[in-house]
Amino acid sequence: MxxxxxxxxxxxxxxxxxxxxxxxxxxxxxxxxxxxxxxxLSTSLKDLAEIRAGALLDLPHELNFTAWREAWSSACIGVRCEGLRPYFLNSVIMSVPSVVISTLIGALSGYALSLFRFRGANIIFALMLFGCFIPFQIVILPMAQTLGFLGIANSITGLIVVHTIYGISFTTLFFRNYYVSVPQELVRAATMDGAGFFRIFWHIMLPLSVPIIVVSVIWQFTQVWNEFLFGASFTSGGAQPVTVALNNLINSTTSVKQYNVDMAAALIAAAPTLVVYIIAGRFFVRGLTAGAVKG
Amino acid sequence: MSNPQQRKQMSVLDRLQRYLPQLVVGPPFLLIVFFVYGFIAWTGFISLTNSRMLPTFDFQGIQQYVRLLAMDRWNVAFHNLLIFGSLYILFAITIGCVLAVLLDQRIRAEGALRTIYLYPMAISFIVTGTAWKWILNPSLGIESYMQQLGWESFQFDWIVNRDMAIYVVVLAAVWQASGFVMALFLSALRTVMRTLSARLIWMAPAPPASTSASSCRPCDPCFSRLSSFSRTCPLRALTLWWR
Incomplete structure (x- = not known):
């Protein structure tokens, strides 16, 4: 230049x-x-009188965390008045296994598809990739039946299964495209030295894969945490993830509308993914552009 | 090794070893086949039956589609989808593209600005909806704020107006996604620039004595032999203009 x-x-x-x-x-x-x-943020720190006075864009007169406390532990969602906390924990319990399992499966299948070009590997990859494109509405009905059949309808376990399965397409895409640039000679040399499939994966490929593991974990976590459709369709009551609980809290019409509690709840629900974005935004963007087939 | 029995065992292991990649890819592949392709087919099949709460296998042809198309709700939803889809794409791309071009001008705070533009992508659309619903609330939100500031006639009540509500959805969605479009355009611009400068070094003719290479204006004949440039010329021209 x-x-x-x-x-x-x-x-x-x-x-x-x-x-x-x-x-x-x-x-x-x-x-x-x-x-x-x-x-x-400023609304969540105001009290209701201040909110009713109107000044939307003004800073709060004083820092008032009552709304945050209420959103976390005592706001009423449906008939339960325990705040967002139980649902937040649901989301944690739901996302951790889904992220770990789907990343592991994606790493293994991406590894097998890229460094062992067996016959049909590219076709299998293309077929698996299709899972990234589908709008999830098209699988809702059969999935509900299947979850009922497996006896895990309306449970966090069911959501873990769903998120793991529909995460595989993305994680496979990430790892396959990452490993494709690794020279195949590396695998041949390791095989010559007597290392097997899993040994090469564990001792050579995984240590090389830290960046793409971070991308995959962040992408999966953001997707699973923010997901609404599956949570709303397959769970009710105590098994709901935090996004569904937030929606129910905002749209509840039972009591006086507490805008500050609503806003605090929204921030609590958004906090984990926002923190991840601020800490590791670079990897998040890499995942976005690699998974750009679906927003 | 010399024992034939041992050699035979080795070859079974070898064969297993050889098919290990297939065995590893198999289960996730079958999961996708069943849960993606199988379920789409299943949904398609159910749509051709007269299933209600429970699925039945009473084949009815396209009758359900005929019913759906005659429904008023379907027409409203489809109309809204057309409005939303076209405006969302149009605005997200326009805003994202403009921001990318502006950010590509050697801005010192580029990293910080990029982080700001892109953070909405990290949050759930439920949160986005909550935030915008509150901001657009006619009695307590931006409308009443502007009126309090002294702009008595200010009106922005689209969110409670059934004809205008869909445009508010576009507003929130564009707010959420345009930063992502910006990131895509920006990385594309950077790639083009890298290719372009590499080509300039190797392929450009030696500049005439009177002008230096850097005064070669975009779209001037001296650029014309760079095929990658001609494709991206309008966009690059815009960015070079401000430099």
Whole structure:
């Protein structure tokens, strides 16, 4: 690249005007993207009287965490008044095994599909990839029947099974595309030295795969945590994940609308994935672009 | 090794070893075949029967589709989907593309801005919906705020207006996804730029004495032999213009 200072128009009025224009637009966009989270956060820290006074964009008069406490442990969702906590725990119990199992399966099948090009490996990969494209509405009905048949309907176990299965397509995609750039000579040399399939996987491939494992874990965690359709369709009452509980809390019409509690609950439900994004955003973006077939 | 019995055992193990990749891919592949392809076929089959709460195998042809198409709710939903789909794609792509082009201008705070634009992708759409529902609440949200500021006639009550509510859904969805479009465009721009500069080094003709290579304007004839450039010229031209 040429040094920008030597490009025509790099100095002088026009350049400065251009920079000003760019920065104005970029900062305006940043304000628009940050606006909602600011409103939600400040509302969650206000008391109801302050909210009713209207000033949506004003900072709260004082930091008041009552709404947070209520959203976490005493807000009423349906007939239970235990706040989001039990549902939050449901989501944790649901996402940890789904993420671990689907990542492990994806790593193994991606490894087998990329470094052992047996006949039909590419066709099998293409067929498995199709699972990334489907809208999940198309499998809801048979899945409900199957879960009932297996005796795990309306349970967290059922959701773990569902999320694991529909995660395999993505994790296989991640690992297969990562291992495809590993030279096959590496595997041949290791085989020559007497290492078997699993030994090569465990001692050579896995240590090489840390970045893609992080991508896969973050992607799966975000997907499973934020998922709503399966949770709403296959569970009710005590087995619901946090997204469904949040929706029920927001749409409950029984008592006086407590907007601050709603907003605190929304932030609690969003917190885990937001934290992951802030800590490991780079890997999250890699997963997004690799899995760009589905938003 | 010399024992023939041993050699035979080895070959069974060898064969197992040889088919290990297939054996490992098999179970997840079968899971996908059953839970994706099988279930789609199952759903398709059920749609051709007169199943109600419980599935029956009473084949009815396309009668359910005829019923569905005649339903008022279907028409409303389909109409809304058309509005939502087209506007969502249009705005998400436009905004994402503009942001990517602007961010590609050697912005010092690029990393921070990118993080800000993309964070909505990390949260659940239930959370997004909750946030926007509150902001657009006519009596306590942005509408009343603007009126309190002194803009008495300000009105933005789309969320409670049955004809306009779908556009609010577009607003929230674009807010959530446009940062992602930005990230895609930005990485595409960077890839194009890398290819382009590599080609400039190896393929560009030596610049005439009077001009330097850097004063070669976009779309000038001196660029024309770069096939990758001609394809991306409009976009790059825009970005070079502001440089």
């Amino acid at each position: 040429a040094d920008p200072k030597t490009l025509p128009g790099a100095s002088g009025k026009r350049y400065l005007l251009g920079r000003l224009f760019i920065w104005t637009l970029l900062l305006a966009a940043a304000v628009l993207y940050l606006g909602p989270i600011y409103v939600v």
